[in-house]
Amino acid sequence: MNKLIYNYIKENRSRILDTWIQNMRNKADERLIKGVSTEVFESTSDEFVEMIISRLTEKEEEFLSLLTDFAEKVVRLGWPLVFVNEGLKEFEKIVYGGLVDQGLVNQDKLLEVVGDLDSFMTPMQNEVVNMYSQIWEKTVSLQKIALQELSAPLIPVLDRITVMPLVGTIDTERAKQIMENLLNGVVNHRSEVVLIDITGVPVVDTMVAHHIIQAAEAVRLVGAHCMLCGIRPEIAQTIVNLGINLNEITTKNSLQKGIEAALEITSRQIVEMEEVE
Amino acid sequence: MRIPILKLYDCLLVSIQWELDDATALQFQEDLLHKIHQTSANGVVIDITSIDFIDSFIAKVLGDVVSMSKLMGAKVVITGIQPAVAITLIELGIVLDDVLTALDLEKGLEKLQQELGD
Numbered sequence: 001m002n003k004l005i006y007n008y009i010k011e012n013r014s015r016i017l018d019t020w021i022q023n024m025r026n027k028a029d030e031r032l033i034k035g036v037s038t039e040v041f042e043s044t045s046d047e048f049v050e051m052i053i054s055r056l057t058e059k060e061e062e063f064l065s066l067l068t069d070f071a072e073k074v075v076r077l078g079w080p081l082v083f084v085n086e087g088l089k090e091f092e093k094i095v096y097g098g099l100v101d102q103g104l105v106n107q108d109k110l111l112e113v114v115g116d117l118d119s120f121m122t123p124m125q126n127e128v129v130n131m132y133s134q135i136w137e138k139t140v141s142l143q144k145i146a147l148q149e150l151s152a153p154l155i156p157v158l159d160r161i162t163v164m165p166l167v168g169t170i171d172t173e174r175a176k177q178i179m180e181n182l183l184n185g186v187v188n189h190r191s192e193v194v195l196i197d198i199t200g201v202p203v204v205d206t207m208v209a210h211h212i213i214q215a216a217e218a219v220r221l222v223g224a225h226c227m228l229c230g231i232r233p234e235i236a237q238t239i240v241n242l243g244i245n246l247n248e249i250t251t252k253n254s255l256q257k258g259i260e261a262a263l264e265i266t267s268r269q270i271v272e273m274e275e276v277e
Numbered sequence: 278m279r280i281p282i283l284k285l286y287d288c289l290l291v292s293i294q295w296e297l298d299d300a301t302a303l304q305f306q307e308d309l310l311h312k313i314h315q316t317s318a319n320g321v322v323i324d325i326t327s328i329d330f331i332d333s334f335i336a337k338v339l340g341d342v343v344s345m346s347k348l349m350g351a352k353v354v355i356t357g358i359q360p361a362v363a364i365t366l367i368e369l370g371i372v373l374d375d376v377l378t379a380l381d382l383e384k385g386l387e388k389l390q391q392e393l394g395d
Contacts, residue, residue: 179364179367180360180364183360183363183364184360186360186380187359187360187380190380190381192380192384214367217367217372218360218363218364218366218367219363220378221358221362221363221366221367221373221378222358222359222360222363222378222380223356223357223358223378223379223380223381223384223385224380
């Protein structure tokens with residue numbers, strides 16, 4: 001690291017910080033400022049510049065841990081990556097401008113200084129971006145796991161009758177999981193009737209219908225009966241308009257009707273008790 | 278190795294205990310039809326609980342056996358299809374349309390009695 005730059009940043013630290021915060025505030029868009037109070041903005045900005053400076057003074061590991069903390073905080077606050085990136089560029093600009101203004105850089109050294117500054121800032125930029133994407137990836141994978149856990153529960157409601165309520169969009173991966181859970185559940189619970197409830201499925205297109213038909217077919221092969229419940233009017237419309245043939249599958253409009261039909265298939269019925277005086 | 282076919286009252290009972298190869302499957306098809314002819318059975322239960330892998334040829338043979346038995350006046354119930362097998366069949370696009378199925382042997386026999394009773 002060039003001694004010149006190092007000394008300059010060290011000596012003019014507070015001035016750089018002030019200019020930087022000023023410039024960044026002008027740059028930050030409405031949305032960002034509104035969501036964040038002035039103190040938080042200032043302290044975070046302070047931390048940001050602190051972090052950049054620590055790159056000069058601290059050891060590699062300390063810098064990295066600071067970077068991790070900062071990135072996590074910023075992601076939590078919802079600062080866009082573009083803004084942070086802009087911040088780094090701005091910092092570079094201010095330092096360079098300062099160096100030139102103070103006449104510390106003459107024509108001969110100019111290229112060397114620019115090169116040094118660049119080789120100092122670029123890895124940091126990479127690290128910030130890297131940090132961001134790592135945290136994003138972590139969030140995405142956590143959400144994916146959560147989604148998988150919610151994906152396809154099979155509930156044995158009555159003897160020999162099970163229900164699988166589906167909520168949310170069905171894609172191919174999920175459909176596969178649904179089919180596996182459904183079949184394994186049918187075999188494990190020894191059920192005769194399975195009700196698939198699609199009240200919570202927002203859209204039924206040809207692909208979803210195809211998966212449901214496949215699942216129903218597979219359920220029939222393992223020796224149970226499959227019913228489709230919770231068909232909303234708009235779903236019925238789409239199904240018919242798309243020309244999907246669901247004739248092979250028994251369909252009911254609500255889970256209640258489905259359970260009644262299921263009881264009928266298993267030759268049982270719900271009887272109201274006479275009140276005992 | 279031949280697959281044993283047992284007679285149980287007016288039904289035939291087949292339990293397939295190991296993975297079928299092509300020759301065995303064809304042999305089985307022939308044996309079963311002969312047995313139906315011999316015993317003039319009204320129903321057949323084929324239990325494939327122990328099979329967790331099936332290919333398109335075996336699936337076709339099974340489907341054929343069912344149709345052929347039907348022609349000879351015997352109803353067929355296939356029992357104990359494993360989830361993995363069901364998924365494979367569906368993915369291969371093999372729809373055993375006119376085949377009766379049941380969860381296990383017990384339920385299969387019940388179903389057969391019911392069908393024959395009608």
